[in-house]
Amino acid sequence: MTSTLRKRLAGTFASAVGVALLAIPRPAAAALGVEAIAFAFWAWARAATDRREQVARWSWLRRPALALWLAAALALALPPAPPPATSPGPLGVPQLVRTIAPDERDPLRTLRALQAVAVLWAGLELMAAMPLSRPFPDLTGPLPAAGPWLPAMLPAAGFLVLWRQQAIWTQAPLVREVAGIALWLAAALAVLRAFTRRPWTASLRWLAVFDSALAAMLVGFRIVPGEAAFLLWFAAAGGRLVALAAELHGAAGRRGPGLTRLWRLAGWTAGATLAWPLLVGVGFADRAFRPVEFLLLAAPVTLASLLSLRRVVEVPERRAEPRFDVGRVAGLLGAVTTLLLGPAALLLAWWAGFEASFPGAIVALLPPLLGAVPRPPAGAGLPPVLRGPAATGAREFAQSVFRSVTWFEARLSAALAALLRAMGAPARDLHSGDAQEYLLFMAGVGVLALLLPLFR
Amino acid sequence: MIATLPPAIPLASVLGAALLLRQLDRRREGEGLPGAALVWISLLPLALVTAAPMSVGPARGALVAALAVALLARDRQDVGQSECALKLTWVFGAALALSWAGDSLLAIAAGTAVPAEQWNVLSLQLDPYGLWAGALALALLAGAVLLGGAPFHFWLADVFHGSRPHLAPLVVAAPQAAGAAWLAQRLAGIDGFPDGEAFAGGLLSLAAAVALVGGAATLATQRRPERRVGTLASLQGALVLAAYAADPGLTPFAEVRGGLAAWATHLALALTAAGALARFLSVESGADDPPVVLFRRHPASAALGAFALLSLAGAPFTPGMFLWLAVGRRLAATGHPGLLLAVALAWLVSFSVATGELRRAFGSPDGRPAPARGVPWPAHAAFAVCAACLAALAWSWWPR
Numbered sequence: 001m002t003s004t005l006r007k008r009l010a011g012t013f014a015s016a017v018g019v020a021l022l023a024i025p026r027p028a029a030a031a032l033g034v035e036a037i038a039f040a041f042w043a044w045a046r047a048a049t050d051r052r053e054q055v056a057r058w059s060w061l062r063r064p065a066l067a068l069w070l071a072a073a074l075a076l077a078l079p080p081a082p083p084p085a086t087s088p089g090p091l092g093v094p095q096l097v098r099t100i101a102p103d104e105r106d107p108l109r110t111l112r113a114l115q116a117v118a119v120l121w122a123g124l125e126l127m128a129a130m131p132l133s134r135p136f137p138d139l140t141g142p143l144p145a146a147g148p149w150l151p152a153m154l155p156a157a158g159f160l161v162l163w164r165q166q167a168i169w170t171q172a173p174l175v176r177e178v179a180g181i182a183l184w185l186a187a188a189l190a191v192l193r194a195f196t197r198r199p200w201t202a203s204l205r206w207l208a209v210f211d212s213a214l215a216a217m218l219v220g221f222r223i224v225p226g227e228a229a230f231l232l233w234f235a236a237a238g239g240r241l242v243a244l245a246a247e248l249h250g251a252a253g254r255r256g257p258g259l260t261r262l263w264r265l266a267g268w269t270a271g272a273t274l275a276w277p278l279l280v281g282v283g284f285a286d287r288a289f290r291p292v293e294f295l296l297l298a299a300p301v302t303l304a305s306l307l308s309l310r311r312v313v314e315v316p317e318r319r320a321e322p323r324f325d326v327g328r329v330a331g332l333l334g335a336v337t338t339l340l341l342g343p344a345a346l347l348l349a350w351w352a353g354f355e356a357s358f359p360g361a362i363v364a365l366l367p368p369l370l371g372a373v374p375r376p377p378a379g380a381g382l383p384p385v386l387r388g389p390a391a392t393g394a395r396e397f398a399q400s401v402f403r404s405v406t407w408f409e410a411r412l413s414a415a416l417a418a419l420l421r422a423m424g425a426p427a428r429d430l431h432s433g434d435a436q437e438y439l440l441f442m443a444g445v446g447v448l449a450l451l452l453p454l455f456r
Numbered sequence: 457m458i459a460t461l462p463p464a465i466p467l468a469s470v471l472g473a474a475l476l477l478r479q480l481d482r483r484r485e486g487e488g489l490p491g492a493a494l495v496w497i498s499l500l501p502l503a504l505v506t507a508a509p510m511s512v513g514p515a516r517g518a519l520v521a522a523l524a525v526a527l528l529a530r531d532r533q534d535v536g537q538s539e540c541a542l543k544l545t546w547v548f549g550a551a552l553a554l555s556w557a558g559d560s561l562l563a564i565a566a567g568t569a570v571p572a573e574q575w576n577v578l579s580l581q582l583d584p585y586g587l588w589a590g591a592l593a594l595a596l597l598a599g600a601v602l603l604g605g606a607p608f609h610f611w612l613a614d615v616f617h618g619s620r621p622h623l624a625p626l627v628v629a630a631p632q633a634a635g636a637a638w639l640a641q642r643l644a645g646i647d648g649f650p651d652g653e654a655f656a657g658g659l660l661s662l663a664a665a666v667a668l669v670g671g672a673a674t675l676a677t678q679r680r681p682e683r684r685v686g687t688l689a690s691l692q693g694a695l696v697l698a699a700y701a702a703d704p705g706l707t708p709f710a711e712v713r714g715g716l717a718a719w720a721t722h723l724a725l726a727l728t729a730a731g732a733l734a735r736f737l738s739v740e741s742g743a744d745d746p747p748v749v750l751f752r753r754h755p756a757s758a759a760l761g762a763f764a765l766l767s768l769a770g771a772p773f774t775p776g777m778f779l780w781l782a783v784g785r786r787l788a789a790t791g792h793p794g795l796l797l798a799v800a801l802a803w804l805v806s807f808s809v810a811t812g813e814l815r816r817a818f819g820s821p822d823g824r825p826a827p828a829r830g831v832p833w834p835a836h837a838a839f840a841v842c843a844a845c846l847a848a849l850a851w852s853w854w855p856r
């Protein structure tokens with residue numbers, strides 16, 4: 001067995017173990033799981049032909065692993081938390097100023113919040129919802145055959161982290177609210193990016209990010225039970241992953257009119273069943289219509305359903321006589337599963353107590369249905385000058401929005417890193433010097449020790 | 457199943473590994489057996505200090521510091537070691553002198569030289585606050601300096617950078633163990649004097665916070681692997697300071713089987729292997745580095761050395777993890793969230809730096825064949841001895 005093959009096999013094994021570990025609801029298991037996935041990417045990158053670029057490209061994966069290790073360490077070090085205060089509900093105004101009774105005081109609440117932030121950080125970063133990792137779904141992974149598919153695995157890992165560790169991050173004050181904003185931004189940017197990318201494989205990776213962000217919001221706001229959220233996510237994002245695999249297998253999901261239509265319907269149904277409870281839960285929380293929140297969510301949902309329906313176009317069959325293809329059968333099964341799983345998950349949610357108010361249940365259907373409105377005949381109702389450039393203009397607008405936001409985030413991150421470096425610069429001077437400086441330093445410390453009590 | 461690890465085993469392992477590593481030193485040629493025996497005899501007291509740190513009083517602590525300096529100063533032709541010896545002389549000498557001054561002031565104020573009796577006398581509040589508080593701050597100084605927590609962390613990195621691999625671990629670990637014992641003896645019975653306990657707790661909290669944050673910041677900005685090992689050792693000293701800050705009257709690591717001796721033993725073992733490993737790693741240049749010879753030709757041996765480095769950093773599933781956790785739990789139990797935050801930050805940085813160092817050592821293979829010349833066998837044997845002993849420590853500490 002060659003060294004390259006060994007590394008690839010080691011990576012594949014590590015990634016499989018890593019994903020399996022993410023299903024365990026313990027922070028240490030999640031940390032080990034993400035560490036294994038980071039190791040897998042590193043091992044694959046070392047075996048790639050462009051290894052230097054790939055190793056550098058995926059080195060950020062250690063950050064979410066470290067964040068989860070921190071959460072795991074805090075879980076081991078901190079005593080059990082006191083019972084949580086009552087929650088204000090999804091997107092409710094948190095009680096920032098509240099009188100806390102002496103027996104309610106928890107001196108370690110800052111550290112519990114840090115633990116929650118660490119879990120959230122890991123989940124968001126894996127879902128491309130943090131500035132430092134935002135562009136990764138645009139890039140291909142380090143394995144030659146499955147390269148374009150691999151980055152789509154990371155948002156899945158991010159969702160699994162947030163789902164299985166929800167007991168940690170959803171109870172800390174303000175963390176859910178921050179997560180909601182970050183996830184909405186991630187979903188909006190992901191769908192914009194999916195719209196601007198011309199290759200369908202790249203768009204599918206971004207749509208997987210979009211679906212994972214919506215599903216994480218379902219978990220964070222506790223709109224449906226965790227298991228139902230998982231099934232809804234599995235139908236939507238899992239469907240994208242299967243579609244992406246089929247796409248890499250000679251566009252197997254778009255061969256023939258029947259299969260193409262089935263995939264179109266499956267993608268739309270899965271996306272709609274994922275978005276619908278979220279739109280109901282956020283837009284009609286506490287039986288009151290919240291137009292701003294509803295519209296903020298509805299816009300990306302409409303665009304995503306539009307993409308699911310219009311970008312899945314049949315590819316021309318090059319063979320004169322079609323042959324039996326295992327990939328095609330697998331694609332068919334994947335499409336049927338995707339189609340059925342979403343409604344089944346909604347049924348499960350309803351069975352577990354999820355209720356949609358009227359007219360919220362109907363209104364929440366509108367954004368996905370808007371995406372299903374048939375495209376008007378080319379140029380109908382439009383003057384000739386607006387026909388061609390309209391789509392191009394929208395795409396350019398989406399691209400400029402995405403680039404502006406990522407540019408701003410990159411600059412902000414760079415500024416913060418520079419600030420940290422500047423603050424750490426004195427440490428560099430402190431740990432090297434000559435003997436005389438050390439003696440002077442000791443004399444100074446001696447004087448300080450004498451003066452310190454005077455500052456009581 | 458190992459219930460507890462007898463102290464003789466890690467002691468013999470550290471000394472054995474030191475002798476093995478001495479085989480790698482080309483400058484020892486011509487010394488022969490008497491030279492080896494002299495080094496071994498000089499290292500023995502230092503190893504004994506790490507095996508039983510609580511037996512070290514202030515006078516023995518000073519002797520340990522003097523022996524460490526003497527070992528470094530012995531070879532006058534070695535510029536690096538001579539410089540380290542000079543630096544340690546200034547630092548240890550000044551710190552010990554200041555602490556003895558503080559001890560003497562406390563003895564004058566209390567009318568007795570026995571620490572446990574001094575607190576009872578001082579609790580009568582017959583002496584001005586400035587006198588006993590200043591004296592106590594000075595008296596604790598030597599412990600903090602010997603422990604090597606920032607801002608006194610420079611000497612550990614200097615020793616690992618400038619001295620030979622068989623000397624550096626014990627020259628660092630023994631004074632650190634002596635420093636921990638110094639604080640234990642100076643603070644014994646202080647819970648009988650609440651004002652003093654509060655003052656010492658505040659002072660130690662400040663020292664621990666500076667040591668943890670300063671050590672973490674230094675670790676993140678360093679480039680040389682051996683200096684990083686020295687700073688990781690300084691973070692171990694910072695852990696001791698944090699444990700004292702949580703409860704000045706309680707010996708650190710009482711939660712771990714073996715207590716302070718277990719910490720010192722782990723420190724000596726981990727420093728021996730990690731210090732040796734650092735000699736085979738390349739200096740971080742920022743560019744993409746090819747794999748180092750040890751990791752390319754002897755990955756199993758490299759993994760053993762890496763285990764020691766990770767344990768020093770407190771990585772999960774290593775014995776070092778138990779020490780970090782013990783301090784974290786004590787800080788949580790005594791309600792020190794700020795200090796616990798500093799411990800978490802320092803742990804995160806040290807774990808990240810250690811794993812980053814190992815990833816860099818594996819490097820990106822450039823397709824060229826491995827170098828013909830490998831790493832000599834004594835290094836492999838030293839890694840194996842230390843890693844086996846560390847694994848036994850982890851097994852004996854694992855909760856059942």
